[in-house]
Amino acid sequence: MADRHTDDEPSTELRTDGGERKGEPTDDLAGVGRRSFMKLAGAGAAVAATGAVGAASALESVDADTVVDLGEEGLSDGDRIDPYLDEHFNDGVEVHVPAGEYGWGGGGFSGDVQNAAVIGQGEVILNTVEGQYRNVIVATGGTVAVKNFTVRGKVEASRVRIEAEEGARVVVDNWNFPDGAEAGTSGRAFYCPGDHAGEAVIRNCYIRGFDDNGIYASSPGRDAGGRVVVENCFVHNNNIAGIRIGGRESVVRNCVVLNDGPAPVAESGHRNQRGIRIANYEHSVDMLIENVDVIHSSEELGGGGPIRWSNDSPLSTGHMQGVRVHNANSNVAAIGEKRERAEGWTGDDITVSGDGDLDVPDWFTNVSTGDEITPSDPTEDGDSTPSDGSDGSDDGDTDAGDGDGSDGDDADGDDADDGGSTDDGGSTDDGESSGSGDASDGSETELVLVSTDSGGLEYTFTATGPITPLYDRDSYRANRSAPGDEAEENDDGTWTATGATAGGSAESGDSFLFEGGLTEFSATGDVDALTVYADGDEIGVDELTEEYGVSDEDNDADGDDDTADEGSTDEDGEDGGDGDDGSDEGDRALSNHVIVDGTRVESIASYTIEVSGDIEPDESISSEGNSRWDEADDIIEDGTVTGVVAKGVDGFRYSGEITSFSVDGVVDVAVDSAEL
Incomplete structure (x- = not known):
């Protein structure tokens, strides 16, 4: 082993x-x-009292034409698995991986495929050998599934991006990430981008210790509106948010969200652990949260609350049923700090407990308060069975960890982290993209600004870390000659870049690397002709600072004006280091x-x-x-x-x-x- x-x-x-x-x-x-x-729901409770742990593991309706056993193709214990997956994960193929441990360079699962699957046959461990994984799984038709894998090794700037075209479905089942990400590297387990228009199912997964969300699935609410179902998952000590949803008819069911210890700090250097974050976007409607336990067992985790909504408008709609929240944070409400953000939601059979703020929207019904979380009575069909006690952490929204004033679940932004990813098509990445370099605050981002058929424009942007013009890039290089594109350090330690793109019928573009998060971006001139790419992914100008922004005031990635809970005072290395909460001697014993x-x-x-x-x-x-x-x-x-x-x-x-x-x-x- x-x-x-x-x-x-x-x-x-x-x-x-x-x-x-x-x-x-x-x-x-x-x-x-x-x-x-x-299955461990141990930090909080039982994942799915319906017995769904076993039942839900069934892999339904993958209409593959061919079954390929990688053992028969030569894969042996200890081999690197990537080239085998690259070769066989194709349309109409169900790939079987023999039980064992394999080296994983972080690829192999990417592709636009239909009616395909990769299934571990027993205990399959993927040991990260590059310290990263970057995959884009797109279901173009039928069902595409990945099942029965555990990833070992702490990673940097990693994520698995899952999406489905309209009418298609992508399923990840029992794909576990127990080791999480290094601090400040924008690592997460799963990301569902704004382009997602079908259905994505994330079930039976254990996700722990990421610095930039555990399951980030709110972006579809802003764009294509695809559905995301998160069920029977245990999400443990993730920064920014444990689970984020936002797409039409999205569901969180029978899950545990537990925050009982410190998550890795975000790029900004802050920790703000929340539980479930609900996006308020155009397509954030008819969502459901049921049989979920959210446990926030310490006030020293950066201030995040158990269940939160994002920015004020437009309002999302949905219902909570059989939800139990344990909150030890006296600075933030158990469910929803901002009442106007929760107006589109109803709730029934809600239990709150703990020494913190137990406030719940006053129009929710059957709300009880007690010293302990107790289960609800299951309904006849089992839909309201109790789930496990867990905790939550809601995110600020950006990859950059904290700091933007919005939910920031931007399809681009997040996958923008997929930066140097080989799977993100269409990027302007000419090999200089940094994806996740070790920057001063844990990350580098490549920013490319392109204008087409424009009258010309000027731009300026400021970042918390160094900005480097890419003068030697093959395409869209920064301009050395006057008026040049340049960057310089400010007195307060931030950096500001200035530049311009030319007018005319041809394309004109400039490229930069910036470290940390953006505090400002502005452009003047023919702005309508401007296209911006972050780490190879197109992103709207208005969304750029939402996704990569860092608040000047309190680094609140949540942007929900939630007072002291956001600009957490529990920064890594201060007041007890990485999360020592100063519990009493009895607890320590x-x-x-x-x-x-x-x-x-x-x-x-x-x-x-x-x-x-x-x-x-x-x-x-x-x-x-x-x-x-x-x-x-x-x-x-x-x-x-x-x-x-x-x-x-x-x-x-x-x-x-x-x-x-x-x-x-x-x-x-x-x-x-x-x-x-």
């Missing part, structure tokens, strides 16, 4: 088949074992965690855990299911806990080491030894 590519303390994953892994490093919470990323997840099957399991120190329940990482067995109290005595779990999740804090673990039944168990 390959290492987990982290330098943290070792963690152990216990498996109910009697196996045990030891000494494989992982990041903070929940040794999130390779076999249980998706019980700094280890064990999570018993009973949501995997429709049965009851009993278990016994013995530790060398003390052990006690942790309600913040527990959730009851829809069985009376989950309501039974666990018996704890002399460092031993005996419990029963059906469709819920039992979480405990303990000191010392686990000396014995036994289970009668089927559960997923995760153990970690890192302090929260």
Whole structure:
């Protein structure tokens, strides 16, 4: 087995088949074992008490003509998988990947395809060898699916872009990203661009530790209006937002959003963890959030709230049902800080708890408040079954981490991160694009300004980091001769570029690299003839500063005027470093965690855990299911806990080491030894 590519303390994953892994490093919470990323709902509760974890994994209606087994094509454990995927992921082909571990250079899944799939046959680990992944999966017809993969290794400026043309469908199922991204590199797991017009389904995924959103799927609301369904996912400690939605009839169902520890800081250097962010765009209508638990267990995570709306207008519409929110942040409301932004939404069967602000829109019905998150009664068809306790983090919207005054779910902007990506067609990228270089604040962006049949124009823009004119580029190079295109540093450490494009019938263009985020962009003259590209993707002038902007006042990527929660004071390296929340000595003593997840099957399991120190329940990482067995109290005595779990999740804090673990039944168990 390959290492987990982290330098943290070792963690152990216990498996109910009697196996045990030891000494494989992982990041903070929940040794999130390779076999249980998706099901772990441990930090909050049970993902889908309907048993959908198994049922939803079925790969439906991929009408492939051919099945190709990569093992038969020569792929062996430890090989680099990219060239095999490049060759076989085509129209009408269902590619099977044998169980094993493979090197992954970050490609292979990209393409405009129809009725195709790539399916891991068992446990398939993709170990990142380049520290990046950049893929664009476009379903042009039928269903295109990727299923059963786990990506290991912390990455930079990475994302998988998924989209479907109208009438087509793209599905990612059990594709897990437990190691996240390096701070300040604009990394995220999945991005759904504005061009998405069909249906995208993201299900059964574990996504943790990204600096620029976990699932960024709000852009379609601004543009093509495509539907996005996020279900049975566990989204854990992601900066900006855990889940973002915005397209017509989009859904978040049976998910856990948990913020119980620090996410990597964004490009701006700030941390602002939110849970679910809802876009207010033209096509942000008829959306649904049901059976979702959002847990925000600390006030020291940058100020983000559990469920938030983006900019004021136009208003989105939708309904929340069976939603449970735990909020420890006293500076931001549990659901919606700005009432006018929530006016198009209704809510029913809402439970809020915690020591923070428990405010909910006052027109929501059946709202209850308590010390603990309790499940709702499931409906007959199971649609309202309780989900797992989780937390949330809502994003500011830009890739650049914080700072723009809008939701910023811009199709371009985000994929613009796909910058040097080989999959983004049509780009003006001539090989100079930087995608994600190691800039002073973690990122470089290539900006190309092109005018066509214009009367000429002048422009200026300012960035928080250095700006470099690209004088030697093959096309659209910056001009050295007077009046030249140039950049210089300002007294406050920012940089400003100025330049002009020529008039006439031909194209004229200039190119720059800028580091950090934009604080200003303006152009005068024949602006209607101007086309702007960021990292190879066309982006509107008005959207440029939304997607790449950094607020001068508080670096609030959210842009929702949400007072102190946005311009977080919890910056990386300050006040306890990366997220030490100053919990009391008792909590520190019980700094280890064990999570018993009973949501995997429709049965009851009993278990016994013995530790060398003390052990006690942790309600913040527990959730009851829809069985009376989950309501039974666990018996704890002399460092031993005996419990029963059906469709819920039992979480405990303990000191010392686990000396014995036994289970009668089927559960997923995760153990970690890192302090929260």
